[in-house]
Amino acid sequence: MKKIVLATMLASLFFSGMAMAESKTAFSLPAIEKSAEGGNAASQYQLGIKYESGEGVEQNAQKALEWYTKAAEQGHAEAQLNLALMYDMSDDIDRDAEKAVYWYNKAAVQGVSLAQYNLAVSFDDGDGVEQDHEKAVYWYTKAGEQGDSDAQYNLAISYDEGIGVGQDHAKAVVWYTKAAEQGHADAQYNLAVSYDDGEGVERDGSKAVFWYTKAANQGNRDAQNNLGVMYDEGDGVAKDTRKAVEWYKKAAFQGNGLAQNNLALNYYYGKGVKRDLKEAYAWFSVAVENGDGDEAMLKRTARALNAAQLAEAKALAASYIAKYLDE
Incomplete structure (x- = not known):
């Protein structure tokens, strides 16, 4: 399963612990450093971001790790997530999957959906922790309920294949739909297959075509091929062999x-x-x-x-x- 990397958040969003002032110097590097050294977790987190990204300071992964750790140990959820991501994926420090899992868990318990998703992937793959598909399903569900489309997709796969949970094609369709409606191409493809095969839902060729088209337009080659077949056979759509050839070509070229x-x-x-x-x-x-x-x-x-x-x-x-x- 694939893990997702957190995009760097805007520094101004997490200064709840610092007094806000009209002066532009209020959030200057010296002010952040002073607040961080005084033990303010939000400032420690922001300083970690600056050192990780090289924003206003020379990039220094080790210092980023140190400041994230200080904030994380105070319970700062976003710092816990970023710390986990560094241990999991950073090119600048030695990878430590067990520490990544430890901090993903801390952030996940606090409701951070990306941490919940990456923790689920860790359990699914047995990466840094003993493999446990049931726990993976638990955390995919937590993240999926918060709208994480990758978690929704992986949860659907779990239900579809009966991994970590009783096989339930109907529930798989529910979760594929949630992810598909958010633009998740693989979920759109699998949802189309569900409608095409009538698995977990009543067969509906037109809905299969609808979702194959969504996925195909995002470059999913399997959807492109299947959409070609639908046009070739006039299944769920008016027969159009020229369009069939167009879609076959797109998939064939891939x-x-x-x-x-x-x-x-x-x-x-x-x-x-x-x-x-x-x-x-x-x-x-x-x-x-x-x-x-x-x-x-x-x-x-x-x-x-x-x-x-x-x-x-x-x-x-x-x-x-x-x-x-x-x-």
């Missing part, structure tokens, strides 16, 4: 073997595109290399070409394999 094979078939039969056996041969070849091609159709296409055409088709196939092989 290395999707199924789309490459589908595109080859359309070139072979002249569906939605002018018949072109050399293109068909080339795309069948790439699809076969990717493990999704129809070898019988590749041979059939080769037999339909004369020697000169086959040589050209093989050269085209070699160039496509170099460009579009799924790495």
Whole structure:
């Protein structure tokens, strides 16, 4: 599972412990340092941000770590999160997954959704803590209920596959929907598949097309291929083989073997595109290399070409394999 890095927060948002003044010098570096050295957790946190980002001071990860620690030990939730992130992901200090989990937990208990999500991922992967899918589900739920789309998506996966919780496709659809409505491309794709297969929800081809389109427009190659199939078959949408070819191409260019094979078939039969056996041969070849091609159709296409055409088709196939092989 993928963890999310916190974007640096605006310094002015967390000065609750410092007296606000009209003067622009109130939040100057000396003022922050004085307040931090006096034990103010919010200022310690801000000083940590400055040293981590190099804002107004020379960047110094070790000093950032020290100031985050001081604030975190006083219970400052955002400092606890940033401290965890440094132990987890910083390029400037030695990684310590156990300390990351410790501080994620501190911040998560205080309701920081990103900490809850990253803690869930740690439990899911057994990274810095003994693997525990049930605890992962618990924390995904906490973060998901706060609107974290990645947590919602991972929670849906957990329900869909029965990992850490009883398998429940209907609940998976609920959580896919929450994430999908926030623009999460993978959730949009999985939600489309749910509608396409009628798993966890009544089958609805038009809704499948709707969500495939959302994900496909964000570049999800599997959604692009499946959307091509929907247009090819007129499933949930008016049949349009030209649009099918357009979507197959988008997915094929991204290395999707199924789309490459589908595109080859359309070139072979002249569906939605002018018949072109050399293109068909080339795309069948790439699809076969990717493990999704129809070898019988590749041979059939080769037999339909004369020697000169086959040589050209093989050269085209070699160039496509170099460009579009799924790495």
